[in-house]
Amino acid sequence: QVQLVESGGGVVQPGGSLKLSCAASGFTFNRFGMHWVRQAPGKGLEWVAFLWYEGNNEHYADPVKGRFTISRDNSKNTLYLQMNSLRAEDTAVYYCAKDLEKSYTTDYWGQGALVIVSS
Amino acid sequence: QSALTQPRSVSGSPGQSVTISCTGTSSDVGGYNYVSWYQHHPGKAPKLIIYEVNKRPSGVPDRFSGCKSDNTASLTISGLQPEDEADYYCCSYAGTYTWVFGGGTKLTVL
Numbered sequence: 001q002v003q004l005v006e007s008g009g010g011v012v013q014p015g016g017s018l019k020l021s022c023a024a025s026g027f028t029f030n031r032f033g034m035h036w037v038r039q040a041p042g043k044g045l046e047w048v049a050f051l052w053y054e055g056n057n058e059h060y061a062d063p064v065k066g067r068f069t070i071s072r073d074n075s076k077n078t079l080y081l082q083m084n085s086l087r088a089e090d091t092a093v094y095y096c097a098k099d100l101e102k103s104y105t106t107d108y109w110g111q112g113a114l115v116i117v118s119s
Numbered sequence: 120q121s122a123l124t125q126p127r128s129v130s131g132s133p134g135q136s137v138t139i140s141c142t143g144t145s146s147d148v149g150g151y152n153y154v155s156w157y158q159h160h161p162g163k164a165p166k167l168i169i170y171e172v173n174k175r176p177s178g179v180p181d182r183f184s185g186c187k188s189d190n191t192a193s194l195t196i197s198g199l200q201p202e203d204e205a206d207y208y209c210c211s212y213a214g215t216y217t218w219v220f221g222g223g224t225k226l227t228v229l
Contacts, residue, residue, distance in 0.1 A: 044223035060214040104153035104212040
């Protein structure tokens with residue numbers, strides 16, 4: 001069965017950096033696009049970034065553009081999110097999610113990794 | 120990329136039906152037939168229950184249904200069950216490989 005396991009969350013100071021990982025299993029990772037979605041405390045879900053299956057076409061939500069970078073290593077079945085210049089408003093649970101091909105949606109999500117930006 | 124508008128909360132008794140609305144613009148909900156709905160029990164992974172406006176993934180009961188008219192999509196849950204109590208989010212494709220979510224609706228089963 002499809003499994004997505006995020007790691008790398010933690011507490012970081014404003015202006016700092018953090019890199020999240022998402023280990024995928026149970027499907028052919030290199031055939032599917034992947035997303036990051038976040039949920040700030042007490043708030044709704046917010047789409048963050050999308051990366052094509054080949055890893056050569058990435059798209060970002062405006063609040064993170066220029067600060068976050070989505071990438072993948074298909075040889076390791078792993079998705080990444082490099083987060084730089086972190087702000088308090090980036091505090092959230094970050095989920096990785098598998099794209100449902102040709103349906104412009106996501107069908108499987110991980111349990112999430114908590115990122116806290118605080119001094 | 121403004122969030123789609125959902126009611127903060129809805130409620131219903133077991134066996135009843137509830138409908139959750141999701142209002143966007145012609146740039147997202149109204150422009151594409153790519154509206155999805157997710158069920159989210161806090162602390163767990165969100166679960167896809169409707170995609171492409173009205174399609175159900177395998178294993179999702181037919182008590183869950185979706186539709187869309189102009190810039191508003193709707194999720195209807197019929198025959199409410201206690202386990203349906205959760206947060207529900209709509210999501211729409213917004214073009215150029217970007218997506219936008221709704222603010223979420225808390226469903227209470229009385």
